[in-house]
Amino acid sequence: MRRTTSPFAGLAACLVLFLIAPVAAGTAPSSPAAQPEQAALPTIDIRDPLPAIATIDLTIPPDDLWQRVRHGFSMPNLDSELVLDWQAWYLSRPEYLKRIIERSRRYLYHIVEQLERRGMPTELALLPMVESAYNPMAYSPARASGIWQFIPSTGKNFNLEQNWWVDERRDIIASTSAALDYLQQIYEMHGDWHLALASYNWGEGAVARAIAKNQAKGAPTDYLSLTMPAETRNYVPKLQALKNIIAQPDLFKVNLEAIPNQPYFVTVDKPADMDLAVAAKLAEMSTEEFIALNPAYKRPVMPAKDKTSIILPVDKADIFRANLEEYDAPLVSWQAYTLRKGDRLDKVASRFGISLARLKQVNGISGRTRIGPGNTLLVPSRGNAATTDLTRVNVPAVQPEVKTVNRGKKAGKSVRAAKGSRPAKQVAAKASPRRAAARGTVRNPAAAKPKSKAVASKRPDSRS
Secondary structure (H helix, E strand, C coil): CCCCCCCCCCHHHHHHHHHHHHHHCCCCCCCCCCCCCCCCCCCCCCCCCCCCCCCCCCCCCCCCCHHHHHHHHCCCCCCCCCCHHHHHHHHCCCHHHHHHHEEEEEEECHHHHHHHHCCCCCHHHHHHHHHCCCCCCEEECCECCCCCEEEEHHHCCCCEEECCCEECCCCCHHHHHHHHHHHHHHHHCCCCHHHHHHHHCCCCHHHHHHHHHHHHHCCCCHHHHCCCCCHHHHHHHHHHHHHHHCCCCCCCCCCCCCCCCCCCEEEECCCCCHHHHHHHHHHHCHHHHHHHHCEEEECCEEEECCCCEEEHHHHHHHHHHEEEEEEECCCCCEEEEEEECCCCHHHHHHCCCCCCCHHHHHCCCCCCCCCCCEEEEECCCCCCCCHHHHHCCCCCCCCCCHHHHHCCCCCCCCCCCCCCCCCCCCCCCCCCHHHHHHCCCCCCCCCCCCHHHHHHCCCCCCEE
C-alpha cells in the first residue's frame, strides 16, 4: 500500500529540528515562564521645559566699588611677619581705619578707573592710605604733599604746577595721573611691583644699588631679601595688610560700608576768577567739602588763568551752573595791594579788616619771609559783607614756605630738594627717616621691624 505524505510533514520536521538544536548545543529555549520577572521602567511625562542653568555675567560691574577693587587685585601677596604686625596695628585702631576709608570715598572711583584703563593692579588704589591717610592736605617735613606725597622736584619732573596760587601735587586728578605715570615707569624698570613700590618710597636708584649689592654676593634680589631703610622695609607690608583687610573684611570683623560703583565727582568749567567761598556757595556745599575736592588752591581766590575747571560732586554740578547763571554779585572778594614805604603788616591787616595771622597765612608769609615796599599782597576787598567768612577759607594743616622777597635784592631761595639728573625720589630717600615720621609709618626708623606690642602702641600722625 503506497503511503501518502502530507504537505505539512516537511514543515513539521523542520520545526522539530529548530526546537531540538538549542538543546544539542547545551542551551535551553527561553520562555516567558522560565525568565525572572523584571520591573518595568518608570515613564517620565515631560510637560514643562527643564529649568535653565544659572549663568554669571562677569562683564556686569558690581554695585559695590570695593568688590570692583577686589576683582582687580593682581599683585603677588607678600608673606612676612611684618604684614601680620601691621594688620594688627590697623585692626587695633578701628577709628583711624574708619577715618581713612571714609576719606577715600571721594577719590577712590576716579583712581580705580584710571588704574583699570592702564591695566594696573588695583592694590595701588590703597597706596594713598599708606602715603597720606588719603588726606590731600598732608605735608611732610621732607616737603612731600598731597595724597600721593610728591616732593617738589618729583612733582616738577611730572609736570605738576607749583606756584603762588596752586600746588598740583594736591590736585586729585593731576597728581593721580602723575603718580600712576611714575609707578608705571619704575615697574617697567624692575618688572616687579614690590620693587616698584620700594622705589616709589626709597628711590629707584637706591633700590637698583641694593639689587646690585645682592647680585654681587649671589644673594636673592626680591623685596624681602634687600637691605633697605626701616621705612621702606615696612612700606609694602603696610599695603599688604590693608589689602588683606579690604579683601576679607568679615574675617577681620571690619564693617566696610559699600561705596557706590559710580563717579563721585565731575569737572565743571570756571568762567573767571572766583572765590573759593563763592564757588562753594553756588554749588550749595560747605567750603570744607569744596576744598576736599579742590585742594590744589593755596589762596582763597581761584584765578582763571591757572585752572580752567573745578571739581564738584556729581549731584552738585547742575546746581552750580544754574546758580552761577543767576548770580549777579561779584565773584571775587579779594584784591591785590602793593606795599608802600612805611607800611606795616599789622596796619595793613587792620585797614582791610583781617587779622594779622590770617593775612600772613593767605599770603604764605612765614617768620623767615622778608617783605617790603613794592611787594604785592592779597587782601579782602573793602566793604565786602562776606569778608568775615572768606577769611576762614582754605586753611591748610601746614602751609608750605614761599620764596623770601627783599626789594632791591635778589629774591631769597626757598628750601628745595637737591637738583640733579637723578629722579627726585632718589633725593627724597635721604630724608626717609623724616618722611616716615610725617607719614605715620615707623616712628623709629632704626628699628629692624615693629614688634607686635610695639606696633600696637603707635599713634596715627597729625594727618589722621
